[in-house]
Amino acid sequence: MNLLLEKIKNEGRVLSENVLKVDSFINHQIDPKLMYEVGIEFARRFKNKQITKILTIESSGIAPAVFLGLELDVPVIFARKRKSITLNDNLLVSKVHSFTKQETNDVTISKDYIFENDNVLIVDDFLANGQAALGLINLAEQANANVVGIGIIIEKSFQEGRSLLLEKGYHIESLARIKSLANGQVSFY
Amino acid sequence: MNLLLEKIKNEGRVLSENVLKVDSFINHQIDPKLMYEVGIEFARRFKNKQITKILTIESSGIAPAVFLGLELDVPVIFARKRKSITLNDNLLVSKVHSFTKQETNDVTISKDYIFENDNVLIVDDFLANGQAALGLINLAEQANANVVGIGIIIEKSFQEGRSLLLEKGYHIESLARIKSLANGQVSFY
Numbered sequence: 001m002n003l004l005l006e007k008i009k010n011e012g013r014v015l016s017e018n019v020l021k022v023d024s025f026i027n028h029q030i031d032p033k034l035m036y037e038v039g040i041e042f043a044r045r046f047k048n049k050q051i052t053k054i055l056t057i058e059s060s061g062i063a064p065a066v067f068l069g070l071e072l073d074v075p076v077i078f079a080r081k082r083k084s085i086t087l088n089d090n091l092l093v094s095k096v097h098s099f100t101k102q103e104t105n106d107v108t109i110s111k112d113y114i115f116e117n118d119n120v121l122i123v124d125d126f127l128a129n130g131q132a133a134l135g136l137i138n139l140a141e142q143a144n145a146n147v148v149g150i151g152i153i154i155e156k157s158f159q160e161g162r163s164l165l166l167e168k169g170y171h172i173e174s175l176a177r178i179k180s181l182a183n184g185q186v187s188f189y
Numbered sequence: 190m191n192l193l194l195e196k197i198k199n200e201g202r203v204l205s206e207n208v209l210k211v212d213s214f215i216n217h218q219i220d221p222k223l224m225y226e227v228g229i230e231f232a233r234r235f236k237n238k239q240i241t242k243i244l245t246i247e248s249s250g251i252a253p254a255v256f257l258g259l260e261l262d263v264p265v266i267f268a269r270k271r272k273s274i275t276l277n278d279n280l281l282v283s284k285v286h287s288f289t290k291q292e293t294n295d296v297t298i299s300k301d302y303i304f305e306n307d308n309v310l311i312v313d314d315f316l317a318n319g320q321a322a323l324g325l326i327n328l329a330e331q332a333n334a335n336v337v338g339i340g341i342i343i344e345k346s347f348q349e350g351r352s353l354l355l356e357k358g359y360h361i362e363s364l365a366r367i368k369s370l371a372n373g374q375v376s377f378y
Binding site: 024059110113 | 264
């Protein structure tokens with residue numbers, strides 16, 4: 001994914017040692033060609049996993065997930081973030097804490113779209129502390145589905161998400177792995 | 190767009206005379222093949238408009254917008270919905286009232302991605318009362334861009350959005366136009 005690494009180098013803005021902004025091609029403006037390439041690369045890396053559903057979270061996970069879904073010919077489900085929800089029998093709910101925003105949200109999916117024995121691939125734009133990925137895993141597992149992998153566009157490898165997920169035995173594929181954001185510089189593995 | 194009309198007929202759920210749920214292929218689970226076809230059809234209908242940017246709103250507008258963006262080779266910007274924002278010099282803000290949810294949200298885009306003389310195509314999943322589309326138009330016009338058209342997947346033609354936008358002279362292309370949801374039935378034009 002040289003195209004992705006180049007974009008991060010040229011357009012990513014390092015706001016602090018922990019924060020990288022990629023609003024010009026992923027999180028606000030979307031570069032469709034790059035997201036298409038990301039989808040194709042996820043498909044290549046997970047092609048033997050017999051994926052039946054892709055699970056992502058609004059809003060920035062949707063673009064890579066739908067290109068991947070088209071390539072693999074499987075549906076995409078996006079979890080919704082809500083401040084807090086009124087109980088609803090038809091929803092699966094997981095609490096997700098955002099360290100960046102210092103807030104906890106309910107993340108929900110309907111019970112109607114992920115089933116027992118589904119092979120679910122989780123897709124997200126960033127992996128940092130792993131809270132969003134763990135929330136999505138929790139939703140899939142509440143539905144008794146199998147989580148067969150986690151596809152991440154940008155991993156901040158110096159934060160704890162990667163090791164948390166590896167400890168639990170999940171297969172992670174991150175297309176850009178960032179070693180450090182120190183001194184306003186992005187360095188990759 | 191027969192594929193779309195078939196999907197609506199077979200999987201859409203009429204919850205009331207005003208509410209059609211399409212959670213199984215657009216608003217929660219996404220059918221990537223259908224969204225690809227929607228993107229290609231928008232591209233065909235707006236191909237002479239010299240579009241330079243696509244503007245949509247999170248979350249359900251993103252999937253059709255990115256397939257369209259790939260086809261036309263232009264960036265996609267998704268506006269964010271927020272309960273209410275703290276003033277920020279770099280944001281354009283518009284108030285959007287949702288009649289369905291009975292709430293008013295701030296809808297925002299950064300000033301960094303849409304410019305004077307951009308030819309902006311607005312894309313959304315539904316056109317009902319037109320409030321979301323008018324909010325997006327307002328954002329693009331605050332940036333002094335030209336709004337060259339509005340691409341809608343499902344138009345509830347019996348609500349006032351279509352006529353409001355036509356009165357103001359905008360070009361609308363809706364892929365499914367619903368005449369009525371009376372008696373639990375979807376009838377198309």
